[in-house]
Amino acid sequence: MSVLEVKGLTKSYNGLLAADHIFFTLEEGTATALIGPNGSGKTTTLSMIAGLLKETEGTIKRDFKSGVGFLPQYPHFFPWLTALEFTEMAAKISGVDGKKARQQSVRALEFVGLGSTVNKKTGAFSGGMKQRLGLAQAIVHQPKLLLLDEPVSSLDPTGRREIMNLLKSLQKDTTILYSTHILNDAEEMTDQLLFLKQGKLVEQGSLAEVKSRYAEPKIRLRFETEAAAAAFEERMLWQMRRQRNVIDLPLSENGPTMQQVLEALAHNGNGISGVDRQTASLEEIFHKVVGAK
């Protein structure tokens, strides 16, 4: 069942398109990564779905009544409220009533690891603590859809790991749409990838689909010397790329199979020191799909 359907979503600022006819669907209980370089329209898209920005064109169809949970990249809090006071207020504004608001706030704050600082004023919070509090206020009313704008990019590696683990454990009960430019994160928690470039959705699909589309599998042969590699290159008639002592053989329909390569090596492979089957990393795919022209 789809939780959110975005059709032709467009935002223009004085004729400049920050989001340009974007279409996608979020299925219930899935995690979707919105990836693209800075300025590609990730925040604009999330803001429109969160209801902060009015779309210029297009529709956003939500299949639920409760509001979304939204975590901006740099959440700001009223410095004179404590973490618990803020979270409770947030829950109540989202329609959670009295007693439940308090309970859910305490639970959300404990979940993000702020259990010992619930009564501390947020004005004294560090960046990492604010990020955690931001997550707590986003989940406190148990929304069906969670929107996270670069949830971990401002954290150190340890904090990043912890928050990613929290998000993964949330995925069981809620649908998540998050933006990131850190591809390791995207690789870790994603059912769907959306690639944005200059406001346009340029590629989408599951991690496996995108990888198979762009992976360009190849066999990498490593020789002990450059001369050995050059000799092999000269003898074989396949299409290949050699760089010093390393040869890449693309695995394509009219190229050789692994078996053929191994047989060739058995006869002519003097000085071979390694054979590898390689596919492109998400990082390489990212540069290919949305990278600089």
Add this chain to the structure above:
Amino acid sequence: MNQFGVLLKKEWRENVRNYKLFWIPTVFILLGILEPVTNYFLPQILDSVGNLPEGAVFKFPIPMPEQIIAAIMGQYQFVGLLIIALAYMGTIAGERRSGTATLLYARPLSFSAYFISKWIIASVIALLSVWLGFLAGYYYTYLLFGSVDLMGLVQFMASYSLWILLVVSIVMVSSAMMPNAGLAAAVSLGVIFISQLVDSLLGAYWPVSPMKLPAYAAAWLETAPDLGDFWWSVGVTIVLIALLIVLGIFLSRKRAATTKV
């Protein structure tokens, strides 16, 4: 209704914890006390400065207590309004600019509850400050110059309170409209002072005007203003305040998209 209560509590906490509840009344009280005290000591101060030519006998007319109370109002009309504008210029504009509003606006927020809760708390604190200031000023005036008619004082304070509500409304609407706190203060003070200036220059042609409310209020201290003009001005002011509140709700919703994400 639930949201309104939650937001009212938030505004109250803000004003208590940012000490607005304490420092704004304190300043008004100080202004209220200083006016009678300086008036009382004015002859002595001038004497000690000693710029008067030798032998010149300069008789100061002793001011009437009513004049002192009206002079306190004169202080509030400039310094007081400045303080109200500075204290509440950022109430909406500042929240949007810093990004604290983002986490509220991403929720199903009622902008009526949002704006009216802010208006109520700011009004309560402004009125409290003005009343405490006049009471402190009245007490000193009573000690140094004698009493004024208490009924007149009450009528004066009630009429002036309506003017203060108008000022608060103008400041709140500016804050909802402008992109930052500084501009909100500039616009609201500009609107108030310029329309007062226009009213004082050309106002002879229209006796009914919200801008004449302070003058009509002060008239209660002496005898009474022209009742017809007074009540019509009160009515126009109430309607204007209501319109400003509607405009403020509209603007805070319309400008919500300018919050920093």
Add this chain to the structure above:
Amino acid sequence: MEEPRLILLLLPVFLIQLGLMIFALVDLIKTPYTNGPKWMWAVIIIVVNIIGPILYFVMGRRNY
């Protein structure tokens, strides 16, 4: 005018001024961040009568 009466009259004014100043200073010490350096605000609060603490509350504190 006798001296004691004068002092009695002005005492509340001084007390309120002092209260405002102490109030602002205590807050300045407690608050983690201000707009501009803390020592500058301390000087303004102490040196500039009445206006100093007001300036601090309006411009020095981070309220939002």
